[in-house]
Amino acid sequence: MFISPTRSGIVRFMAGFFALFVSLSLAAPVEAEMTAFRQAVASSAARDKDIAAFYQSREYKPFWTAANAGARRRALIEALSDAPEHGLPARRYDVEGLLARLDAARTPKARGIVEVEMSRVFVQYARDVQTGVLVPGRVVSDIKREVPYRERLSYLENFARSHPRGFFRALPPDSNEYTRLMKEKKKLESLLGAGGWGAQVPAGALKPADTGAAVVALRNRLIAMGFLRRTTTQSYDAAIQKAVQQFQLAHGLEADGVAGASTMAEINKDAGERLQSVLVAMERERWMNMPRGERHILVNLTDFTARVMDNDTLTFETRSVVGATASDRRSPEFSDVMEFMVINPTWNVPRSIAVKEYLPMFQRNPNAAGHLRLVDSRGRTVSRSAVNFGAYTARTFPFNIKQPPGQRNALGLVKFMFPNKYNIYLHDTPAKNLFSREVRAFSHGCIRLQEPFDFAYTLLSRQTDDPEGFFRAKLNTGVETVVPLEQPVPVHLIYRTAFTKAKGHMQYRRDIYGRDAQIWSALSEAGVALRAVQG
Structure with a gap:
């Protein structure tokens, strides 16, 4: 620095x-x-x-x-x-x-x-x-x-x-996001020049009704961060609880007002670390210095959300599940164009999943995962009893694996396609329980949506007067149906640990894949430095 x-x-x-x-x-x-x-x-x-x-x-x-x-x-x-x-x-x-x-x-x-x-x-x-x-x-x-x-x-x-x-x-970039990130950068540089947010909170966790020096430190830090009005309270009262909730909302945490371990870890991060996130976000914004699309879909992997944006205004938002943190399951970052949705989709199991997960399963028990069908190269369903699974390796396994449409389908009842070489798309899921988690990194890389039907209605609203009725009519057939989007929609899979809102607090998220740490290291090696600006 x-x-x-x-x-x-x-x-x-x-x-x-x-x-x-x-x-x-x-x-x-x-x-x-x-x-x-x-x-x-x-x-x-x-x-x-x-x-x-x-x-x-x-x-x-x-x-x-x-x-x-x-x-x-x-x-x-x-x-x-x-x-x-x-x-x-x-x-x-x-x-x-x-x-x-x-x-x-x-x-x-x-x-x-x-x-x-x-x-x-x-x-x-x-x-x-x-x-x-x-x-x-x-x-x-x-x-x-x-x-x-x-x-x-x-x-x-x-x-x-x-x-x-x-x-x-x-x-x-002339985006509002870049302008607001620059403003936050200057704010943090001045804050560093003045000594930051003060002393860290010397406690692993705090809860309402607690008192003592650690609560005072928490109070002072929340005031310095702008989440709490100046007060002399020495107990974890309703005002502090509300301030903690606001902090949690601004950091992608469960907003229960309790300063548990994960919340305390974020509260105790210093201004220099936040400045690093902002500098990385500015670099990422420069990588996307191009028109995003009047209407576009924005999936922020660190925020576990998918948004439909119209003229940079939020039209629809839903929770998402993204790729797990294992190196071969992380969701990639790229932009493409959504062309169609598939109602009552068939799940064509990706080759990597078929040979890494299902082939060993079938070798142990040929009748395992009975909801899946084996299909040969000519599209014919093959009986499990006619196959010696032990004779095949991951390289030689000759079959495709498919799951027919239905409530138990891994893709749920609708998927949204922006054809790409990474085989990534947005889709429904029968595993609804995962959306209640604070960190939602569980998939093989695709993006699961909590409210896929409402997402579909939003997309269809520009091509039919009754998007819900149209969608439900196709759904009720139980037959796989492709619905083209008359106006294809750009999709941007991004990764921002620091991002802004038009109003309200700066937003920070955890670096779930460690990517921003790698980017900051590279920026630092190139000569980007943290500045402490003294007023």
Whole structure:
């Protein structure tokens, strides 16, 4: 962690830098100097095909170091100086070093080298602030997200045609979520500068009617966090109980007002750890810097919810169950488009489940799991008595396993399909008891919905005047029925341990798969630092 410096050092560098270019503008370079400059640019840019193409298109003339390029230079230096405001690795751009090299560039060759260096830093910053510092799949293999990268050359070309400051302002995500995350980041940085939330609560658990020093510490921490109005109470009274409930709601905990072990663990997390979550969330938001869809479905794996959003307003929300924490069951992160739902679905058991779970079961008892059918490659049902299961391995097992539609079907009575190579979809489930759990990570990777019928009605409401009647009529046939969505809906499976609401407290969730810890480690290694800003 470091204390954020003032910008006076940057300003002094800039003053000397701009004075240099004033002097350069007073002495027109001779042709020999221009030739040396162009040669230096061509040579320095040769290692980067995009930057080389940009300078080749402009005959290696100066873009940043021309006398009339002051607005570009100022906009770039200002943007680089503000990189930490976006949670970016300031050392990657080394603005003070860049200014020092500019100040020392007294020859055409030196100016040409610095000219290209400015373009390299510009392209790096532009991509980082627009679509992220990290390549997500290289950090966490289960993040399958396709980041909407822009062509590197396009940054230079578009900047050349744009108002410099306006160009930089348009680079970061313009979502309300990103704006609110930045606000929370600044709040936490100031809080760190002032010492955080104070002393931790020295107790493993507390409950209503408790008294003593630990309750006072709990009281003080809840006040500092903004969940409790200032009070001098020394007992766990109704006000503290209500504040604990509000804290629990903001942290995805059972809101019973009792500060049990899991609640106390979250209360005692420090502001620096929360700031890490916010910085990771900002990076994740940059990975999704693209239109989400006027109507879209948002599944936050850490929050165990599925939401239908219309114009960024919540239309419908239901609890969900996500993939278990075992490495081969975790739900991946990606975006796709929901195209249809299947009412009264057949469960086509995935190959991995068939050979890892059911084949060993059948080898022990051929009649086990009698609700499942064996189907050969021609689609014919095969009698269990005709199969020697012991003759097959996971590699050679030749059958598909299916479960017909019905109340006991593992997919329940409806599934929602956004066809993808990960075989992930949203669906009903007969295992309703799991939705009452605080942590709901139990599936093989697919997303189970607590209220799938209401979810279906919401989706169908745009294509029929009676969505419930339409759905029930199909359901009552008992026959598998595919219902296309007339307007396909984007689906985003995300993973946010820090996220915002338009109103109310900042939301934090537990890092159930450990992904955000990996991302923070990578960001930290890249140079992203926690800042304590002193007012």
